[in-house]
Amino acid sequence: MIVVQNLIDAISLGAVYALAALGIGLIFSIMRLINFAHGELIMVGGFVIYSLAGQPMLVMAIAAFIVVTILALGMERIAFRPLRRASPPTLLIASFAVSYFLQHVVLILFGSRPMGVDFLSSLGESVEFAGLRVPLLQLIAIVATVVLMVGLAFFFRASRIGVQMRAAAEDFTMARLLGVKADRVIAVAFALSGILASFVSLYLVAQTGSVSYKMGVNMVLIAFVASVIGGMGSLTGAALGGFLVGLVSVSLQAYLPEELRPYRDAFVFLLFIAFLLWRPQGLLVRQASERV
C-alpha cells in the first residue's frame, strides 16, 4: 500500500514538474532560448493570488492566468524579440537578466519574507478510497496536467498555428520561407508558456500556502533538469522528464535514510549528473535539423 501511496505522490509531483518543464521546453524548441525567467512567471502568478486574497477562488485563478500570460508576452516583446538573431548563450544571459529584474521588482514591492496566503487550503484534505489517503490537491494536479497535455497535443496536431509551431520548432527558417509568421508563432509559444506557468503558480501557492520572490527559482531549475533529461527540443521528452524527476524525488524522500532526507535535492542533482554522463542528449532526441 505504501508503494501505491508513494506512486501517487510521485505522479502528482511529476505532473507539476512536467507542466513547468513543458513551459521551458516549448520556448526552447522554437527559439533555442532556455528561459530561466519562466520561474518568475510562476512567482508573479503567486503574487497575483496573494494580492487578491479574500476574493473568490475563481477570480484569483483567472487573474493569475491573465497577468502571467500578459507578462510572458511582454518579456518576449521587450527582452527577447530584439535578440531574435542573437546566439543561444546571449539569449540565456538575457533570460537571467529578466529573471533577476522581476525578482527584484517583487522584492521592492513586497519585501523578502515569505508571506502566507490562504488559497485552496481546503484541498489539503485527503480523500480516502481503497485504503489510500490522497490529498485532493494531488488528484487535481494530476487531472489538470492530463487535461492540459491532451489539450496541447490536440493543439499541435489539429490547429493550423499548432502545426506551424511544430514546423518552426523543427526548421525555423524553412517555416518562415513558407510564410509562417515568426512573430506570431513565438508570441503564441510565450502565451502558452504563460498559461502553463500560471497553473504551476496555483499549485505551488495551494501546496505551500505562501509566496516569496524566490519561489520560482527552484521550480525552474527542476524544470530545466527535467527538460534536459527528456531531451531539449522534444516536448514529449520534457513531460516525460518532469514525471521522472518527480518519481526520483519522491522515491528519495521515501527511501533515503531519515538523516539524509533534508539533502534530497542534492541526491536528485547527483543522479542528474550521472544521467548526463550516460546520455547527454536526453532520452527522446530528434536529430537536430540543419538550418537553411
Place this chain on the structure above:
Amino acid sequence: MLAIERLQVSYGSITALRGVDIAVGKGEIVAVIGPNGAGKSTLLLTLAGVVKAKGGAVRFDGRPILGDAPEKLAASGLALVPEGRHIFSSMSVAENIALGATTRNDRAAIAADTERVLAMFPVLRDRYRQRAGNLSGGEQQMLAIGRALLARPKLLLLDEPSLGLAPLVVKQVYDAIYALRQQGLTVLVVEQSVNRALNAADRAYVMSGGAIAMVGRSAELMGNPDFDAAYFGAAKAPGSGQVAGQMAGQAAGQGTRP
C-alpha cells in the same frame, strides 16, 4: 517579373556576391549555373529574404523587395525550394504539403491544388500519412517542390533540384516544372549540373566568383567555346585557363559535373 541590379552580399569580410545583375521575365525558366562556391545559393537565399544584402536593388512584380522578411516574400508570391530540401522530417507528408499553403485561406482551392500535386507526384499520395523523414531523397525533393507549389507562387526559386537524384527522378521533377510553366509559373533555377540546367532553361547565367561571367540563351551557351572558361572563372584569372580548360573538357566529355 524579377529584376536584380548590382546585388552585393558579404558574410563578414568575405564577399559572396559582387554586383550581380539578373532579369527574369514572366513565364521564363532561367538557370544560374556555376561551380561550387560561386554564390548561387547565396543569391537565392538573398532573394528569399534569409540573407541580408549589402547593396543593390531587387524588384519583384515591380516592387522593391530587398530587406523584406521571408514570410512577407512568401505571401507576395515568391517560393524557395532550398538546397537540401528542408522538409519537416518529423511531420507527415500531408502536414508538409499543408504547410505549403500557409499564406492562403481559400480551403477549396487548397484542396484542389493538393490533389493536383498528388496527381503530379503519385508517390506522395501513397505515402501521404507517413513521416516525411522516411521518404527517399527523390521523394523528399518531390515533396519539397510540391509543398512550394501549394503557395501558388508566381516565382519559384529552385536550389540544385537535381543534386543527388537519379536521372529518372530529375526528369520527373523537370517535367513537373514544364507543366507548371503552362499555367504561368516563372522559375529561377540554380544548378551545378550544366547539362541539366541548359536542357531545362530558356536562358542561363553563368556565375563565377560571385559575379555573372556570361549570359545567353541556353542553346547558344551550349555551343559557345568561351563557356568552359566562364564556368571555371578562367576569364577572371588568366593563367589558370589551361588547367581549367582541361578539367572542363573532361567534364564535358563525360557529361557530368566535375
